[in-house]
Structures are given as C-alpha cells and as structure tokens.
Amino acid sequence: MNQDAIALKELRQLARKMNVAGLQELEWRSGRVSIRLRFPERSLLPSLPSAEATPVTDSPTLTPVCAPMPGHIVLCHPSHGEAYVQPGQRVKQHDLLALVKVGPFYLPLRSPAAGTLVAIQVEPLERVEYGSEIMMLALSSETETSL
Structure with missing residues (x-):
C-alpha cells in the first residue's frame, strides 16, 4: 500500500469532526493528492438518525x-x-x-x-x-x- 495514501477510516473520522464543528467545506492538497469534503447547509440535511x-x-x-x-x-x-x-x-x-x-x-x-x-x-x-x-x-x- 502506498505510504502517502489516506485511509478511508481516517477520512470518515475527519468528515464526522468537520460536520460536528459546522464546517461546510474543507480542501487538502499534497503533491499528487487532492481531497475536498463538502457538506450541504444544515437546513438542507435530512433529519435521519445516524448509523x-x-x-x-x-x-x-x-x-x-x-x-x-x-x-x-x-x-x-x-x-x-x-x-x-x-x-x-x-x-x-x-x-x-x-x-x-x-x-x-x-x-x-x-x-x-x-x-x-x-x-x-x-x-x-x-x-x-x-x-x-x-x-x-x-x-x-x-x-x-x-x-
């Protein structure tokens, strides 16, 4: 596995923290890797229970x-x-x-x-x-x- 790869589990943890903090967008770039996480506005999110x-x-x-x-x-x-x-x-x-x-x-x-x-x-x-x-x-x- 590539040493520079980001684990999906780590991305999910980052997305959870980002959502709880109320951040709507986060972008990270490093070399050949670029990641952008976006959440819709809270008013647009469906009120479904979390898994x-x-x-x-x-x-x-x-x-x-x-x-x-x-x-x-x-x-x-x-x-x-x-x-x-x-x-x-x-x-x-x-x-x-x-x-x-x-x-x-x-x-x-x-x-x-x-x-x-x-x-x-x-x-x-x-x-x-x-x-x-x-x-x-x-x-x-x-x-x-x-x-």
Whole structure:
C-alpha cells in the first residue's frame, strides 16, 4: 500500500469532526493528492438518525474519552494480555481504561468520571490523533448531580 495514501477510516473520522464543528467545506492538497469534503447547509440535511448513534431512552449523559495525544491505543496489558476494561463495566473516576503508546512510552488513559463504559470505538493498537474518541462513558447519576 502506498505510504502517502489516506485511509478511508481516517477520512470518515475527519468528515464526522468537520460536520460536528459546522464546517461546510474543507480542501487538502499534497503533491499528487487532492481531497475536498463538502457538506450541504444544515437546513438542507435530512433529519435521519445516524448509523453510529444508538437510540437511548432516559439516556444518561454520554461522555467521550478522547486521546490526550497522538499514538497507538493499547487496550490490553502488554505483558499478560488482560483487557483493562470491557463495555458494560462500571468504572470510577481516574480508573485506568487503556494506554496510549507514544514511541517507547506508555501513557495512561484514565476515566474522567465515574460511570459505565458504553463502547470502545477503536481497535487494539489503532493509531489515533489528539482528541480522537476512544471510548464512550455513561456518567453515573452521582456524577451528574455533582457537576
């Protein structure tokens, strides 16, 4: 595969962030590659539910857990392979959720609040950029009232 090629998954992630930010057009050129992403005005967009959104009734507050810096996400302990967390697991504030491998260093990714892990949105050892959503956390009611 060409080293200069941009993965479709990365383009989709960029388009999601762009749409959420309200940007209507983005153009990127590098050498022989040119990419232009366009969204119609929000008033023209159909109000269809997102394929990635999960319908929730009486939903708790969902909080994304984002990458603190670019690196590779390590979801299991490097030496014995045990997963740090699983979807559906309750976590406390500052619990270890994963590691971000940056070169030879492993940096902890900790829970920002107490709650239940709803989803893990990355694959093991997937490369992420700063601010990429890694997990979704449903805050517990104690956390919501204290915020």
